[in-house]
Amino acid sequence: MPEHRRRAPRQAEAERNDRALLQAAREVLAADGVHASVAAIAARAGVGIGSLYRRYRTKEELFQRLSELSLDNWNNAAAQGLAADDPWEGLTGFITECIEFGQGSLAPIAGTIEISAQMRAKSERSDALLAALVARAHEAGVLRPDVTPVDVSLLIEQHGTSPVLEQLRKQGRKDLIEAAVQARTRIVAIALDGLRAVHTEPLPGHPPSERLFTERWDPRPAG
Numbered sequence: 001m002p003e004h005r006r007r008a009p010r011q012a013e014a015e016r017n018d019r020a021l022l023q024a025a026r027e028v029l030a031a032d033g034v035h036a037s038v039a040a041i042a043a044r045a046g047v048g049i050g051s052l053y054r055r056y057r058t059k060e061e062l063f064q065r066l067s068e069l070s071l072d073n074w075n076n077a078a079a080q081g082l083a084a085d086d087p088w089e090g091l092t093g094f095i096t097e098c099i100e101f102g103q104g105s106l107a108p109i110a111g112t113i114e115i116s117a118q119m120r121a122k123s124e125r126s127d128a129l130l131a132a133l134v135a136r137a138h139e140a141g142v143l144r145p146d147v148t149p150v151d152v153s154l155l156i157e158q159h160g161t162s163p164v165l166e167q168l169r170k171q172g173r174k175d176l177i178e179a180a181v182q183a184r185t186r187i188v189a190i191a192l193d194g195l196r197a198v199h200t201e202p203l204p205g206h207p208p209s210e211r212l213f214t215e216r217w218d219p220r221p222a223g
Helices: 005-037 039-045 049-055 059-083 085-101 103-109 117-139 149-159 163-171 175-195
Strands: none
Touching: 005 039, 005 049, 005 059, 005 103, 005 163, 039 059, 049 117, 059 085, 059 103, 085 103, 085 117, 085 149, 085 163, 085 175, 103 149, 117 149, 149 175, 163 175
């Protein structure tokens, strides 16, 4: 058998394992936060820990890859939102896609991994795309004027994970999973409705600054 034919099944299996590892890492992070272990990730993905380390030399490398994919999803969703004819549907479609992807699940690793040049470039693009989405919605008069891009980012992070869903999954309560998913969808709809320009009561406090995001991701010395 030609070498490329023997290599194809192995490559396909490696790609399946990689997808499973990345999904498992996102789920374990959502459940265990910064204490997520490579052993738990490998077990959840259904692969041996040796397979994980063959693909990712360190846990940090795995989390860096996960961060890049998260930024890719954010940027793709934002680009699609900007391409939508309706500014409100574009913005809320972007938010919903990011929440369903689980963007907020990566928050616990902020400040624990090195930010690569590629990650930084993608992050800068994500900031520009979100600012454009928010500006377009403001110009159309569909988004309350005191909502900022950072507000939107925080909303996505807060709803990107669901404590109820994670608890039920840990308990193995498959009978309640669908009800929890539907409840989460309702909560997100309520949050999105709060962004509409029809709400005239000013938001409390001062607008959050970019420091809430940028400085959280700067690695801090231990101790």
